[in-house]
Amino acid sequence: MDIKGKVVIVTGASSGIGEATAREFGREGAKVVLAARRVDKLQTLAQEIDAMSTSAQAYVVQADLSKLEDIQKLVSQTLEIFGRIDVLVNNAGFGRLDWLENLDPVKDIQAQIDVNVMGVIQTTRQVLPVMIRQRSGSVINMCSMAGLVATPTYTIYAASKHAVHGFSEALRREVKPWGIDVSLVYPGGVVTEFTQHAGIKRKTNASTPKFMLLTAEQVGKAVVKLVRHPRRMWVIPWLWSVTVFMNRFLPGLVDRTTINNFTIPERADELNRK
Ligand SMILES: NC(=O)c1ccc[n+]([C@@H]2O[C@H](COP(=O)([O-])OP(=O)(O)OC[C@H]3O[C@@H](n4cnc5c(N)ncnc54)[C@H](OP(=O)(O)O)[C@@H]3O)[C@@H](O)[C@H]2O)c1
Numbered sequence: 001m002d003i004k005g006k007v008v009i010v011t012g013a014s015s016g017i018g019e020a021t022a023r024e025f026g027r028e029g030a031k032v033v034l035a036a037r038r039v040d041k042l043q044t045l046a047q048e049i050d051a052m053s054t055s056a057q058a059y060v061v062q063a064d065l066s067k068l069e070d071i072q073k074l075v076s077q078t079l080e081i082f083g084r085i086d087v088l089v090n091n092a093g094f095g096r097l098d099w100l101e102n103l104d105p106v107k108d109i110q111a112q113i114d115v116n117v118m119g120v121i122q123t124t125r126q127v128l129p130v131m132i133r134q135r136s137g138s139v140i141n142m143c144s145m146a147g148l149v150a151t152p153t154y155t156i157y158a159a160s161k162h163a164v165h166g167f168s169e170a171l172r173r174e175v176k177p178w179g180i181d182v183s184l185v186y187p188g189g190v191v192t193e194f195t196q197h198a199g200i201k202r203k204t205n206a207s208t209p210k211f212m213l214l215t216a217e218q219v220g221k222a223v224v225k226l227v228r229h230p231r232r233m234w235v236i237p238w239l240w241s242v243t244v245f246m247n248r249f250l251p252g253l254v255d256r257t258t259i260n261n262f263t264i265p266e267r268a269d270e271l272n273r274k
Contacts (some may be wrong), residue, residue, distance in 0.1 A: 113156070
């Protein structure tokens with residue numbers, strides 16, 4: 001598929017994976033609609049994309065993806081400016097990582113569900129009639145390894161990404177007859193602003209091994225590839241598939257390893273407290 005001239009919405013385009021993805025689409029000569037709350041960052045990226053080639057074009061929509069009226073504005077402005085929507089990249093999201101009882105019920109729990117789950121569902125719901133009318137389209141949802149393997153301190157984030165997984169699987173089977181593809185990306189650790197917002201204070205050294213860490217650009221390139229070659233699931237890097245396999249077929253072993261090597265050492269002080 002030629003991506004040149006295609007109309008692409010990228011949510012969460014103000015940093016990290018979304019920014020890199022929007023840039024990749026710009027390099028391909030697409031018309032990219034950039035959505036997020038930090039409008040200054042979106043405008044800087046829009047200028048960069050506009051200067052890439054004569055076909056590359058960017059349009060900025062300031063949108064809080066937890067608000068239905070902002071999502072409706074995003075879709076209606078895209079249609080006003082470009083008249084169609086070929087690709088929707090549901091990327092906006094964040095994680096607040098801590099033991100469940102420490103998470104704030106509203107700012108951490110409700111807010112994650114509002115953006116990571118409701119944002120994806122409502123944006124897709126608004127875009128879908130357009131793609132059905134066109135009899136074509138591509139929806140790419142940014143999931144996570146946490147959408148396949150859930151680890152301690154990731155309760156709400158994992159719940160949100162498991163929801164994205166289930167939503168996308170059902171949707172894929174609903175919309176294929178209209179020529180609409182639904183693809184899911186499951187990155188492991190990616191170097192972005194994600195950890196700055198996550199609030200993790202680890203006591204152990206448990207983290208993604210350096211050689212498994214991805215750049216936002218690698219994920220952005222994968223997203224562009226998914227428009228040309230849709231895939232039900234893309235776990236990147238592929239080595240994480242071993243963990244997915246073990247979690248599916250040897251869950252007891254994964255439980256024991258996680259509890260003994262992560263939960264107990266991380267919570268040692270609390271466990272030893274009378
Ligand atoms: N980094 C990782 O290790 C990793 C791994 C797997 C999956 N992911 C997923 O990748 C996606 C992008 O994350 P990232 O790593 O690139 O993190 P990031 O650099 O923090 O980017 C997050 C993006 O989401 C946007 N966003 C957050 N809340 C929003 C809201 N209420 N309304 C609109 N936009 C909102 C942010 O924009 P504003 O703040 O400007 O609104 C920002 O553009 C997320 O869905 C994340 O779950 C990340």
